Amino acid sequence: MVQAEPECPEVLYIDLQLVHEVTSPQAFSGLRSRGLRVRRPDRTLATVDHIIPTHDRSLPIQDPLAVSLMAELRKNCEEFGVPFHDMTSGREGIVHVIGPELGLTQPGMTIVCGDSHTSTHGAFGALAFGIGSSEVEHVLATQCLLQSRPKTFEVRVDGQLRPGVSAKDIILALIARIGIGGATGHTLEYTGSAIRSLSMEERMTVCNMSIEAGARAGLVSPDDTTFQYLAGRRFAPREFDKAVAEWRRLPTDEGARFHRAITLDASSLEPMVTYGTNPGMGAAVTARIPTPSEMASANEREALEKALIYMGLKPGQPLLGQPIDVVFIGSCTNSRLSDLRAAASVLRGRKVHPRLRVLVVPGSQRVKRDAESEGLDRIFLEAGCEWREPGCSMCIAMNGDQLSPGQYAVSTSNRNFEGRQGQGGRTFLASPLTAAASAIEGAIADARRYLT
Amino acid sequence: MVALPNRDVDTDQIIPARFLKGTVKTGLGKVLFADWRYLPDGSPKEDFQLNRPEAARARVLVAGDNFGCGSSREHAPWALLDYGIRAIISTSFADIFQNNALKNGLLPIVVDPTVHRELLEMASKHGEIEIDLPNQILQLPDGRTIGFTIEGFARRCLLDGVDQLGYLIGSADAISAYEATHEPRVSTL
Ligand code: SF4
Numbered sequence: 001m002v003q004a005e006p007e008c009p010e011v012l013y014i015d016l017q018l019v020h021e022v023t024s025p026q027a028f029s030g031l032r033s034r035g036l037r038v039r040r041p042d043r044t045l046a047t048v049d050h051i052i053p054t055h056d057r058s059l060p061i062q063d064p065l066a067v068s069l070m071a072e073l074r075k076n077c078e079e080f081g082v083p084f085h086d087m088t089s090g091r092e093g094i095v096h097v098i099g100p101e102l103g104l105t106q107p108g109m110t111i112v113c114g115d116s117h118t119s120t121h122g123a124f125g126a127l128a129f130g131i132g133s134s135e136v137e138h139v140l141a142t143q144c145l146l147q148s149r150p151k152t153f154e155v156r157v158d159g160q161l162r163p164g165v166s167a168k169d170i171i172l173a174l175i176a177r178i179g180i181g182g183a184t185g186h187t188l189e190y191t192g193s194a195i196r197s198l199s200m201e202e203r204m205t206v207c208n209m210s211i212e213a214g215a216r217a218g219l220v221s222p223d224d225t226t227f228q229y230l231a232g233r234r235f236a237p238r239e240f241d242k243a244v245a246e247w248r249r250l251p252t253d254e255g256a257r258f259h260r261a262i263t264l265d266a267s268s269l270e271p272m273v274t275y276g277t278n279p280g281m282g283a284a285v286t287a288r289i290p291t292p293s294e295m296a297s298a299n300e301r302e303a304l305e306k307a308l309i310y311m312g313l314k315p316g317q318p319l320l321g322q323p324i325d326v327v328f329i330g331s332c333t334n335s336r337l338s339d340l341r342a343a344a345s346v347l348r349g350r351k352v353h354p355r356l357r358v359l360v361v362p363g364s365q366r367v368k369r370d371a372e373s374e375g376l377d378r379i380f381l382e383a384g385c386e387w388r389e390p391g392c393s394m395c396i397a398m399n400g401d402q403l404s405p406g407q408y409a410v411s412t413s414n415r416n417f418e419g420r421q422g423q424g425g426r427t428f429l430a431s432p433l434t435a436a437a438s439a440i441e442g443a444i445a446d447a448r449r450y451l452t
Numbered sequence: 453m454v455a456l457p458n459r460d461v462d463t464d465q466i467i468p469a470r471f472l473k474g475t476v477k478t479g480l481g482k483v484l485f486a487d488w489r490y491l492p493d494g495s496p497k498e499d500f501q502l503n504r505p506e507a508a509r510a511r512v513l514v515a516g517d518n519f520g521c522g523s524s525r526e527h528a529p530w531a532l533l534d535y536g537i538r539a540i541i542s543t544s545f546a547d548i549f550q551n552n553a554l555k556n557g558l559l560p561i562v563v564d565p566t567v568h569r570e571l572l573e574m575a576s577k578h579g580e581i582e583i584d585l586p587n588q589i590l591q592l593p594d595g596r597t598i599g600f601t602i603e604g605f606a607r608r609c610l611l612d613g614v615d616q617l618g619y620l621i622g623s624a625d626a627i628s629a630y631e632a633t634h635e636p637r638v639s640t641l
Binding site for chain 1: 472473477516522544547556603605616624631640
């Protein structure tokens with residue numbers, strides 16, 4: 001906190017800003033027109049992820065608008081001295097994947113990005129949230145933001161996940177329970193034994209989708225799992241033990257009071273799949289799609305009716321066995337090494353359904369190299385999947401990787417909004433395990449059948 | 453006024469991602485709600501609320517609960533403003549959208565569900581309403597008034613033209629003092 005004056009929001013110092021090509025051009029233009037510099041280029045990192053093609057990087061890019069948007073970021077970074085992981089740097093990847101893997105994301109920091117999934121970084125006990133382009137400009141110019149304090153919301157997850165149920169299923173179950181506006185105005189803190197036993201990558205998956213419940217930020221207080229993950233990373237503190245001693249003082253006090261709280265029992269969760277057009281419309285994979293008449297309010301009834309028309313699904317229909325056309329394994333939710341390992345564990349020695357297109361898109365060049373060094377690429381290729389270059393890809397469908405109108409996809413990404421994965425495309429959100437099992441069957445499937 | 457009663461309208465609907473490849477804030481009104489507004493061949497869908505001739509001059513959108521959820525794209529308020537919308541009335545807004553709207557002078561006005569139902573009804577018939585920001589009052593045609601709140605600092609910014617970036621730049625000394633005592637442990641360079 002830099003200062004707090006009466007009648008004014010507090011001035012919050014930002015320790016790290018991540019920048020990507022889509023939400024930054026207007027911010028840099030703003031700086032230029034006011035004759036401003038970037039205050040702390042050393043606390044800023046830019047990369048390209050949203051519009052980069054995921055085919056062979058040596059091939060020309062077809063979309064002239066994508067080329068010019070990338071050129072714009074390159075020019076801006078040069079002019080303002082901002083470090084830039086360009087498309088052919090070998091260090092590029094989805095912003096929310098590269099920040100943590102470089103060790104830039106650390107406990108107790110404030111982190112922003114012109115991207116709503118910045119909540120991902122909360123997995124480290126950082127306060128991390130998405131902002132718009134105007135605020136990107138504010139942070140570039142002053143390293144600060146005007147902020148009012150959000151309310152707090154504890155999400156306690158106790159118990160042990162059963163085999164075949166993953167971090168993605170925890171967060172999809174939470175959103176199905178509280179709804180996509182359920183945490184608006186709040187910061188979520190995930191607590192409980194099930195959260196404690198998650199790896200850092202799994203915690204990132206959970207925090208990533210906090211925004212899909214309406215929370216700008218979601219966090220997990222740091223512990224030994226956090227410190228072990230950070231040790232030895234490129235930007236981890238040099239005096240690491242001293243840093244760890246400070247980080248140990250960060251966690252929320254035992255018995256702290258939250259404005260709201262909810263408890264989930266991990267041991268009762270099942271693999272989750274969405275059936276509608278927002279991430280809150282989800283159910284256990286073994287369930288049936290609800291019927292509008294069981295909805296509590298007229299409002300929800302209409303929303304469900306409209307969603308099922310768009311999705312071309314029938315009320316009461318089982319989710320298992322619903323035919324699909326595409327499987328997408330990737331995005332800042334589920335494109336890290338452990339996600340790819342999970343998908344590969346199901347696909348090893350099996351073939352994807354011949355009718356399907358299956359894209360596997362690692363979250364960063366580092367994830368790609370690590371996956372290749374343990375042979376995951378071979379497993380995917382032999383199963384009949386495409387093994388692609390890193391980027392956001394079909395999560396947002398800005399780069400040519402997209403569904404055709406009417407196509408169904410099981411996707412490990414985070415948004416099933418109408419047209420999100422391509423105009424007219426229809427998305428079922430699920431975990432990497434569920435996505436891999438569905439790839440084999442050509443239909444929504446229960447991965448628990450394939451566990452060894 | 454024009455009504456869009458659907459709840460949870462996300463910013464991917466307000467402006468689909470394929471229109472985010474530009475580098476300026478202007479000219480986005482024509483792709484506002486593109487996938488709801490146009491048929492695949494580009495012709496307007498006649499039954500979509502914003503395509504009705506009476507909606508052409510609408511300045512106030514009465515929207516369903518939780519308007520603007522999803523992506524942080526500021527292109528959403530830019531597109532609404534470029535189309536001509538100056539205020540949106542709903543029961544609730546997503547946090548980032550609300551923030552982005554206020555930064556651009558687009559008013560997010562929250563009303564209770566009863567008033568909201570009434571306004572939706574009026575908006576579906578393209579009724580008119582007056583918005584008094586200094587006094588934070590909605591003036592209905594029948595003479596009734598309904599209070600609303602825009603958070604103090606944001607209101608001051610809108611009414612007195614306070615420029616938020618200018619305000620932050622004015623805090624430069626405090627920022628430098630903070631930096632002097634909080635050495636970064638992390639540097640990207
Ligand atoms: S992977 Fe998807 S959600 Fe994540 S940053 Fe990219 S576009 Fe956004």
